[in-house]
Amino acid sequence: MLKQIHILSIVFTVSLLFACNSKPEPAAEEKEAAETETHAEDGVSMTADQIKSIGLQLGPIENKELSNTVKAMGMLTVPNENKAFVTPLSGGVVRTLNVRPGAFVNKGQVLAIIVNPDLIPLQQQLQQLNAQIQLAELEVTRQQDLYKGNAAPLKNYQRASTELKTLRSQRAGIEQQLSAMGAGRSFSATLPVRSPISGTVSKVMAQIGSNVTVSAPIAEIVNNSQIHLDLNVYEKDLPLISVGQVIHFTLTNNPGKEYDAKVFSIGTAFEGDTKSVPVHASVTGEKTGLIDGMGVTANISLNTQTAPAVPDASLVNFQGKDYIFIVATDKPAHGADEHAQHEKGHAEETHFMMVPVARGVSDVGYTQITPLASIPPGAMVAVKGAFFLLAKMTNTEGHAH
Numbered sequence: 001m002l003k004q005i006h007i008l009s010i011v012f013t014v015s016l017l018f019a020c021n022s023k024p025e026p027a028a029e030e031k032e033a034a035e036t037e038t039h040a041e042d043g044v045s046m047t048a049d050q051i052k053s054i055g056l057q058l059g060p061i062e063n064k065e066l067s068n069t070v071k072a073m074g075m076l077t078v079p080n081e082n083k084a085f086v087t088p089l090s091g092g093v094v095r096t097l098n099v100r101p102g103a104f105v106n107k108g109q110v111l112a113i114i115v116n117p118d119l120i121p122l123q124q125q126l127q128q129l130n131a132q133i134q135l136a137e138l139e140v141t142r143q144q145d146l147y148k149g150n151a152a153p154l155k156n157y158q159r160a161s162t163e164l165k166t167l168r169s170q171r172a173g174i175e176q177q178l179s180a181m182g183a184g185r186s187f188s189a190t191l192p193v194r195s196p197i198s199g200t201v202s203k204v205m206a207q208i209g210s211n212v213t214v215s216a217p218i219a220e221i222v223n224n225s226q227i228h229l230d231l232n233v234y235e236k237d238l239p240l241i242s243v244g245q246v247i248h249f250t251l252t253n254n255p256g257k258e259y260d261a262k263v264f265s266i267g268t269a270f271e272g273d274t275k276s277v278p279v280h281a282s283v284t285g286e287k288t289g290l291i292d293g294m295g296v297t298a299n300i301s302l303n304t305q306t307a308p309a310v311p312d313a314s315l316v317n318f319q320g321k322d323y324i325f326i327v328a329t330d331k332p333a334h335g336a337d338e339h340a341q342h343e344k345g346h347a348e349e350t351h352f353m354m355v356p357v358a359r360g361v362s363d364v365g366y367t368q369i370t371p372l373a374s375i376p377p378g379a380m381v382a383v384k385g386a387f388f389l390l391a392k393m394t395n396t397e398g399h400a401h
Helices: 002-022 026-042 048-053 119-148 154-181 235-240 337-345 386-397
Strands: 044-046 057-060 062-077 083-086 092-097 110-115 190-194 199-204 219-222 228-234 246-251 254-266 276-284 295-311 316-318 321-327 350-363 366-371 380-384
Touching (some): 044 048, 228 235, 228 246, 254 295
Antiparallel strands (some): 083 219, 092 110, 110 190, 199 219, 246 295, 254 276, 316 321, 321 380
């Protein structure tokens, strides 16, 4: 009996020890939860190589003029007086071509030389007329002297004067004809083709050896200095538009860069069958990269206010709230001794803090923000690549440290 009691005591003791060793440590679970919470507060760290690989870019929080706007679509247009075809003043064969697309040319610059053998007969006729006029002038002088000496009748003098006037008239006509063709008065079968305006060559339609006529342009030139917007504003928004309003617009195929314009004219009739009215605006400031015919997306400002704003790409949404990532000046320490070596190995990392914000007005790629937590003055914001920071942070949160 004593032996059975002793055996039961041993079994009970072993079972108790096994149960104690098998139970999970609450401290470990709490530690993991605390680490996850701490990481969410700290944000996320990135190495220089990681920043480069995701194309992350930094920028300040800007004070931008954001406004309630009317959105409109349209295109860039150059007025007809700032566009020109380069055409020869006479037909011929292209001998030299001194122009290429994209080149800037000045008004009067020779862009091509053409050969027209038909010029030679005109120039020859001009030379003959000059010789005849010299003889006619002598004859008029002689007849005038004879008439004054009563040696010849008046009609001879009058006939010589009329013939001289006729020859001079013929010479003036040929000179005008040669001048209109761009040809000189001396014998030459070549004609220079000059640029009618200053601007950029948009097209070249001829080549050396091609036969050109006055109805066949050699090139097209566009002067973008007077480029403007042609926008289509719908009837319901028309009462809100007035001359002088500021427009912010982006190119449809390149929305990353913003340009400015100002309304200078509002149409008085609907465009075709649409219920839209054309609104014209002159482009102000930078015009580099703007080309006739480009599509644009524009916001016509109604009332403007200056407010802190960031590019739209800076904002991320996490668990129903909006955030931005700022560069932390000092990376927070984890506090535990076991992480000391880990921190040393990441000394070259950039740490990003996630700061909650409230959204405001959005206008052409920028959104007004009101920080809901303290942001150091001059803090740099992840203006591009914030989504990747959020992805890395949330992915790390799902794993134990």
